Amino acid sequence: MLIQHLTKDTSLTRKAVSVPFQSIDGTSLDKFNSPLFLGTCQSLLSCLSALLYIFLRRKPGQSISQTLGLADSSKAATNGAANGVAYGATNGSAKTNGHTSHHVHDTHSRNKYLLLRYFQCAVFITSAAPFGFAALSYITYPAMVLGKSCKLVPVMLMNVVLYRRKFAAHKYLVVAMVTLGITMFMGFGKEKPSKASKNAHLSAYTQLIGITYLLINLLIDGATNSTQDEIFARYRVTGQQMMFWINLFSTVLTSIISVLPLPYIPVLHPSNSGTELQGALEFIRTHPSVITPLAQFALTGALGQLFIFETLQHFGSLTLVTITLTRKLFTMLLSVIVYHHKLTPGQWLGAAVVFAGISVEAWVKRKDVHAKRVIQEKEKARIKTL
Numbered sequence: 001m002l003i004q005h006l007t008k009d010t011s012l013t014r015k016a017v018s019v020p021f022q023s024i025d026g027t028s029l030d031k032f033n034s035p036l037f038l039g040t041c042q043s044l045l046s047c048l049s050a051l052l053y054i055f056l057r058r059k060p061g062q063s064i065s066q067t068l069g070l071a072d073s074s075k076a077a078t079n080g081a082a083n084g085v086a087y088g089a090t091n092g093s094a095k096t097n098g099h100t101s102h103h104v105h106d107t108h109s110r111n112k113y114l115l116l117r118y119f120q121c122a123v124f125i126t127s128a129a130p131f132g133f134a135a136l137s138y139i140t141y142p143a144m145v146l147g148k149s150c151k152l153v154p155v156m157l158m159n160v161v162l163y164r165r166k167f168a169a170h171k172y173l174v175v176a177m178v179t180l181g182i183t184m185f186m187g188f189g190k191e192k193p194s195k196a197s198k199n200a201h202l203s204a205y206t207q208l209i210g211i212t213y214l215l216i217n218l219l220i221d222g223a224t225n226s227t228q229d230e231i232f233a234r235y236r237v238t239g240q241q242m243m244f245w246i247n248l249f250s251t252v253l254t255s256i257i258s259v260l261p262l263p264y265i266p267v268l269h270p271s272n273s274g275t276e277l278q279g280a281l282e283f284i285r286t287h288p289s290v291i292t293p294l295a296q297f298a299l300t301g302a303l304g305q306l307f308i309f310e311t312l313q314h315f316g317s318l319t320l321v322t323i324t325l326t327r328k329l330f331t332m333l334l335s336v337i338v339y340h341h342k343l344t345p346g347q348w349l350g351a352a353v354v355f356a357g358i359s360v361e362a363w364v365k366r367k368d369v370h371a372k373r374v375i376q377e378k379e380k381a382r383i384k385t386l
Helices: 003-007 013-018 035-056 073-086 091-135 141-163 169-187 194-198 201-232 237-257 276-286 288-315 315-340 345-385
Strands: none
Touching: 003 194, 013 091, 035 091, 035 169, 035 237, 035 288, 073 345, 091 201, 091 237, 141 169, 141 201, 141 315, 169 345, 201 237, 237 276, 237 288, 276 288, 288 315
């Protein structure tokens, strides 16, 4: 979301979008500038991975609709059994047909709403990804990774605004600590992005652009996660079924946009001429070294989404984001080592505040689990005394 849109801020993305590649003739170092093509590669492979997983886990006797999550198999079986018992063989024909017609209408309405929600998520993901990629050109990669750790804020905000959900008080404390840590990290940073190094007088302006792109990306991601929570709350679908449909719609959307002769549009269509697909294929032809990171990005994203959507199905977006928060912070620390980024003492303090916020979340959850176990033990003891 995912995330999909959940893995787009990895080091592979940075390699594919921000790092210069050697051309065939060795005369120039250019950057890959086709974020939609990058997203298409990942969403297509993710769609195929989800489809393969679904059919490998398919139960005997399931129809294609049930396998793809467009029919509730348990509900259909229950309705069928009830019809057979209630109406018998004499005049059951008319009544059963009436009930079947009503059930078909309900199924059609369900599928229409469900597919609309999947399409909504795909639009959000397609819109969010280019802003995340563009932010890397204006802010440093560690700042990008830690900034993405602020995702709890838009997830909570969009859940409240769009679907009127409420959260425990300690979660607001965690969000505040994470936000404070991110602010400290970006405020105390001395490392500038590449554009700022070339135009020192524009450094503050370019960083503001990068932060704006990042905030837009986070807000759209929050809307995506809250919509996914709503789907799981309303319908009995699996994470891989959701993964298949969202990535299918995303692939169709990005493919259509990639072949349209769009004019120059900042972030969404940064090339000056031709279609994005033409630009991407031409870049691959003249810079074959980009193929490896593109393939790595698509493959790791597809495999990662299988686990991400499984977690999303069983634990919800807030738990998922908390898990990815921890991963992102370790990714930031790894980036410092691998890419030789220099962090100031203030930035390390900001990272520590973020870790402290995550620790509060982990402590509260552990306390809740312990309390539930105590209640369960007391209930078992009470039952034995009866």
